[in-house]
Amino acid sequence: MLPIKNIFDHLYQYYGEQHWWPADSPYEMLVGSILTQNTNWQNVEKALTNLGDNLNPNYILNVALFELAQQIRPSGYYNQKAERLKIFTSWFARYHFDPDTVQQMDADQLRLELLSIKGIGKETADCMLIYAFNKPFFIIDAYTRRLFHRLGYHVPLNYDNFRILIESQLPRSVQLFNEFHALIIKHNKVFCSAKPKCHHCPLDSMCCFLKKSDINHIL
């Protein structure tokens, strides 16, 4: 079977640098990681645009919950996500909204702390760890499961089992994990969208022929 590192090499060679996460500031990235939960990024962008200059910790903490919910409405689950933004931002306030201060923490301890926050699950935590806090954890999302399943790997249902399986086959590098995840998303957007066009798929994975309803058993 194709070594995991080779999958990265193929994708990187084909798509090049992805320059993730698409955000102007660490806090915007953190907000985006919550808004994008089970949601199309296009809708998240609409929500971020609605927030505009209000996309800062002090506004999120002080604005009325209902008003915040209305502003992030396009991202879906807006009532839940408004609450989650406030809860997360309250946690961030302990560190004076300073990512560098958070970064000084031990990686495993920080992950546990993020997971203790209501509304932050494993995938969102690992996104934050990689893209805002510079800690090496490989992000497992639906796209990652779909891709590796299609390539013939046995995909553990348990999140951490799958994460550790991949991490064990790669150098523990923030930059590598950062780029790999971005490439997987990019690959799915190009080849696994509604209209299949995988004639030149760099992995020859044909993942675009799999509908989500066909692979629910691996999610």
Add this chain to the structure above:
DNA sequence: CTCCAGGACAAGC
């Protein structure tokens, strides 16, 4: 009309 998209949580068994 139906199905999907960078999930997470709580209740039920």
Add this chain to the structure above:
DNA sequence: GCTTGTCATGGA
């Protein structure tokens, strides 16, 4: 421990 219901908009 695993399964199911809930949350919700916008685009294809």
